[in-house]
Amino acid sequence: xxxxxxxxxxxxEVRRAGEQGIALVPIGSQEQHAxxxxxxxxxxxxxxxxxxxxxxxxxxxxAPQVVRLPALPFGHSPHHLFAAAVSLSAATLGAVxxxxxxxxxxxxxxxVMVVNGHGGNDEIMRLAVKRFALRARVTVxxxxxxxxxxxxxxxxxxxxxPEVTPGHAGWFETSLMLAAHPALVRTPVPARTPVEPPPLxxxxxxxxxxxxxxxxxxxxxxxxxxxxxxxxxxxxxxxEDRARGLARAIRAFDTASRSPR
Numbered sequence: 001x002x003x004x005x006x007x008x009x010x011x012x013e014v015r016r017a018g019e020q021g022i023a024l025v026p027i028g029s030q031e032q033h034a035x036x037x038x039x040x041x042x043x044x045x046x047x048x049x050x051x052x053x054x055x056x057x058x059x060x061x062x063a064p065q066v067v068r069l070p071a072l073p074f075g076h077s078p079h080h081l082f083a084a085a086v087s088l089s090a091a092t093l094g095a096v097x098x099x100x101x102x103x104x105x106x107x108x109x110x111x112v113m114v115v116n117g118h119g120g121n122d123e124i125m126r127l128a129v130k131r132f133a134l135r136a137r138v139t140v141x142x143x144x145x146x147x148x149x150x151x152x153x154x155x156x157x158x159x160x161x162p163e164v165t166p167g168h169a170g171w172f173e174t175s176l177m178l179a180a181h182p183a184l185v186r187t188p189v190p191a192r193t194p195v196e197p198p199p200l201x202x203x204x205x206x207x208x209x210x211x212x213x214x215x216x217x218x219x220x221x222x223x224x225x226x227x228x229x230x231x232x233x234x235x236x237x238x239x240e241d242r243a244r245g246l247a248r249a250i251r252a253f254d255t256a257s258r259s260p261r
Contacts, residue, residue, distance in 0.1 A: 002063040003054040007070055014067070018108030021065035022254060025100060026050050027125065029075035029118035032083035034169035034223040036186040037177055039084065043073045045173065045239075046117025048180045049145040052243035057250060064254035067109075072096070076120040082218050090124050097128040105136050111257050113250065116144040119166060139257040141249075146172070148245030160238050167202070170225035175235030182232060192226040195219050 004017065028043025038044070050068065057063045077087040088096065097114070104112055116125050122144050129140040146166040165172045170192075177185050200211040202224050 003058055003066045003068065005070075006067050009067070015108045017065060017067045018104075018110070020259070021067050021109070022111045022113055022250070022257075023067050023069060023104045023109045024050065024054075024250070025069045025104075025112065025114045026071040027075060027097075027114060027116050027118070027121055028071050028073055029077050029085070029087075029120065030073055031075075031077040031080035031085035031087070031118075032169075032222050033173070034221060034227070036189045036227065037169050037174060038181075038184045039086075040073065041169070041173060041177060042075065042118040043071050044181055044184075045176055046115060046145055047071050048176075048239065049117075049242050049246055050115055052239070053246035053250060056243060056247040060251075064251060066250065069100075071117075072100070075118040076124055077118070079120065079217055080222070083222055093121065093124050094128050094131075097125060098132060101128070101132045101138070101140065102136070105138050110137065110259070111139050111253070113141040113253055114143075115246065116142070119144070119168065141253045141257075143246075143249060145242050145246055148242055148249050150241045150244040150248070160241075164225040167224040169223035170227045171230050172238070174227040174230035175232070176239050177235070178230055178232035179235035179239050189227050189230060191228040192221065192223055199224075 004013070006014065006023070009017065026046045028040065028046050030039045030043070032039065033041045054066060054068065057066070074086050074088050076090050076093045077085040078089075081087060101112055114125055114129060116122055125142050129142045132138065133140050144166075160172055164170050167173060174185065174189060199216040199220050200213050201216055204211045
């Protein structure tokens, strides 16, 4: 088996794996997900996507060596504190990622991939890896799992509804949770009541604008779109599509960054 969990390795095994392997760091959040999904939805989904991607790779010939770290369960979620969240400031999350990357390099790793499960982490994560690569001899990659699709025929229909992907506590995340952790979804999932004026965070008045208006999340009840039509079967296909996409991304990163033996 070419994939290992850092938690289960000895320090000598960690050192040996770092010589040619990739350290994979999932990051998530603990935050409100409306009334029907658990606080840890983002962490649970990124863990599922990562583990399924590694299972796919492990079935391949000459799979890349990957050491999976425990998921960082906290992220940048100040916009969800109106209900409940455990949030790190942007500066703190950046510093935590910097310390994790620095620890991995000190432990012998020269290739690290960060896989994100929460929208509020995305920009901070990307800045952290860019900044770190400027000062350390390391090759670092970053992605959010929902952006990666298989791109192989099924990706058309299974890429999901782009207008609500990933959204928050809406159709996409609820479908994935119904497939991955159905016991944690509170059912029946209520329909989302439209509000006027419509929120601007996911529907800006002009392409290219990022717009935030005070109090939007409270007005929409903590979700971006209607989750009442979420479907476990569709969620399973969407999740498998993302896992295959992530597996391809890990393979591509391995090929592009591998040092000659």
